[in-house]
Amino acid sequence: MSKMPTIKQVRAFTLRGGGADYHDQKGGHWIDDHIATPMSKYPQYRQSRQSFGINVLGTLVVEIEASDGTVGFSVTTGGEIGCWIVEKHLARFLEGACVTDIEKLWDQMFNATLYYGRKGVVINTISGVDLALWDLLAKVRGEPVHALLGGAVRDELVFYATGARPDLAKQMGFIGGKLPLHHGPAEREEGLRKNLELLGDMRQRVGDDFWLMYDCWMSLDVEYATRLANAAAEFDLKWIEEALPPDDYWGYAELRRNVPSGMLVTTGEHEATRWGFRMLLEMECCDILQPDVGWCGGITELLKISALADARGKLVVPHGSSVYSYHFVITRQNSPFAEFLMMAPQADKVVPMFSPQLLDEPVPVNGRMRASALDAPGFGVRLNPACDLHRPHTH
């Protein structure tokens, strides 16, 4: 095998406005319209998640240039904090390493930040570097990332859609629709009634043969989630997602015992590393794991998480993260479908999930995506040169 190039330089940039920090949208977007969160107990933060800062981080862009001039890159949620971690801490492990050293570099980045990382924005940042490394290695080899992960196990991806309009998602060919939950415990019986009314209305619009789910974004407690789940059975709710804060493993285990037979409990998008997901598995917290590959540790860690889940017969359906999810899901037997986040402000049309930051980003057609749409080298996308990259730190 010819000598593989080494890493010449790593660079980190911030980007604002949609993209990987997909909550960073302009006003009037469904994704910021009175969605229940752990902050909903404070009335001043109830209407808008941006009001309490859901979009403060912004997008982190990681670029890794090899000695042969090839450049791998990724986008994730991390912003200027992520830039600092990359430039001031992680660059020392990356520059000079061989582009094939992905596993070793992950171990060095994780252990070197263990004293201040483990979860959250530090693991988001490591995830971003890891995704850029996989993009770089695949480009050097002239292959799509999925080919480096063992290749596609099916001809196409099928998607459910997350957004305010499951009725439109059904017309677009998606296999299901996941609604944001709008009212949490602080809005008491009236809020619960509204949650159920919306679900009932959507069930009537979509009919019986279409999945409907609720995404609760960490906003509930076990008692409320239990009541919601049991009342929602009337409308055939397929799963209740991320009902509780990520660290409440005990609550998830109790909720899973409380929900009606056949209803699924799902979570994981704000969990990180194989250890966090091992906890979810061993405490029997959920039926489907939903790691975000840009937040859980990257492809390198998601491979480990997926194997842990597979050994226990559990599905891994990654939280939507555009091509970074698609290249993974197409290669896993225990990832039979994928999430697509409807990023159009009214959830009434399909637009690329990380728009406007990526060019050549594939989108589902009739709720499906052919594996052949993922055959360009790397993750198959380009940074949009019209986007305003800012490099706040250098090393």
Ligand SMILES: C[C@H](O)[C@H](O)[C@@H](O)[C@@H](O)C(=O)O
């Ligand atoms: C729709 C949810 O409130 C989040 O905004 C969403 O990004 C995430 O939880 C998801 O599962 O897509």
Ligand SMILES: [Mg+2]
């Ligand atoms: Mg979710």
